[in-house]
Amino acid sequence: MRSGGVRILTVIGVAILLAQVGNVVYAHVAGSRRYFAWAPNDYAVIYTVTTEVGGRQLTPAQVKKRYDIKAHGLWEDPPQRLIDYLNRYEKTYGSREHAHVILRYTLDGHREQTWRRN
Helix, strand or coil, X not given: CHHHHHHHHHXXXXXXXXXXXXXXXHHHHCCCCCXXXXXXXXXXXXXXXXXXXXXXXXXXXXXXXXXXXXCEEEXXXXXXXXXXXXXXXXXXCCCCCCCXXXXXXEECCCCCEEEEEC
């Protein structure tokens, strides 16, 4: 009877692991914006955020205060997550200020890319 219980637990454990692996494969293959995935972090995004509000360029300290991230740094998630993060702030808390945001970034040392929000 004890070995039957162990087999059931083994089957349940394997099913959970297979479900997690399936979720990871789906998230990466489908290009999903879901960020919960059981997988090693393999992103290195060097970025710079510049923001202009009311015709005035924000200082790095003001950018840090506004978004709670440094104006320049290393982001260890997909760049789209950083873009979504900045966009979400500007659509909610910053919506009345009509800020112009420029994000310049390189992913894993490749060519620089630019994202703008006007």
